[in-house]
Amino acid sequence: MFTGLSAFPLTPITASGVDEQGFIKILTRLTAARVDSMGILGSTGSYAYLTREQRKRIATLAKQHAGDIPMMVCVGAVSTDAILHLADDAQAAGANALLLPAVSYQSLNDEEVFSLFETVTRHVSVPVCIYDNPGTTHFTFTDELHGRLSSLEGVRSVKIPGVPGSPAAAAERVAVLRQHLHPGVTIGISSDAYAGLGLNAGCEVWYSVCGGLFPETAKQITEAAAAQDHEQVTALAARLEPLWVLFRKHGGSIRVIAAAAGVLGLTDTDCLPRPLQPLSADDTADIARVIATLGLK
Incomplete structure (x- = not known):
């Protein structure tokens, strides 16, 4: 399941709790597009x-509506005990894989992170994907640590945050990381603005926020990558630059995707967990224009 398009849907949240109907509407777009897998409860989730x-309920709903599409569930938490409970819940809900970040309050060192992954992989019966997201976890994985972790039974993929901005440098970055990884462990690009570069550089999977709401648009890029059509990958990814501009403008993807879900009529216009605030009417209008101009679907 660690190839192609792994779509990461928004979990819409209102004042009364999780918007289950809105979540199901979003999932329906993913199943209709036949994404290769779903990443439930990621950062945008x-x-x-x-x-x-709530996390157990969301995972259960996702499995009920995923059909035969594999489902990966994030089990990130600060304490190992909490992670193990969340892993049990995710597996009981039918998760086909788990996404594990190194979330911390006190700074973690490499040995502590290795011990965490060792404990979790021994505890669970489904594969694990390493979630390398220093922007939110404040832990930076080294290539050497990725290599050690990839030797653990059950670790099957690494979700990296981005690649350098030129094709040659991106290819070198992916090649260097791959030299450290155990054979069979895939590399996935997750920062959407670098998706084209990452896929052309040899990443086997796009862990995609864009794909979580606009799966058909994202799938065009991963299908071009599977066909080794590097020029088409570059062109399709570059065409989405207005969307990436919005992500950068608003401090990441979640506020933009939440507003976009409202524009599409899938959720309430305010569907973010507090203290996160919805975008202004003017900003939402900008997002609506980008959706219409690019024909995102």
Whole structure:
């Protein structure tokens, strides 16, 4: 399941709790597009803001509506005990894989992170993807640590945050990381603005926020990558630059994707967990224009 398009949907949240109907509407877009896998409760899925019971419910709903599409569930938390409970819940809900970040309050060192992954992989019966996201976890994985972790039974993929901005440098970055990884462990690009560069550089999977709301648009890029059509990958990714500009303008993807879900009529216009605030009417209008201009779907 660690190839192609792994779509990461928004978890819409209102004042009364998780918007289950809105979530199902978003999932329906993913199943209709036949994405290669779903990444449930990632950062745009607001895992860090939800209770254990809410996360279990979301994973269960996702499995009920995923059909035969594999589902990966994020089990990130600060304490190992909490992670193991979340892993049990995710597996009980039918997760086909787990996404594990190194979330911390006190700074973690490499040995502590290795011990965490070792404990989790011994505890669970499904594959694990390493979630390398220093912007939110404040832990930076080294290539050497990725290599050690990839030797653990059950670790099957690494979700990297981005690649350098030129094709040659991106290819070198992916090649260097791959030299450290155990054979069979895939590399996935996750920062959407670098998707084209990462896929052309040899990443086997796009862990995609864009794909979580606009799966058909994102799938065009991963299908071109599978066909080794580097020029088409570059052109399709470059065409989405107005969307990447919005992500950068608003401090990441979640506020933009939440506003876009409202524009599409899938959720309420305010569907972010507090203290996150919805975008202004003017900003939302800008997002609506980009969706229409690019024909995102």
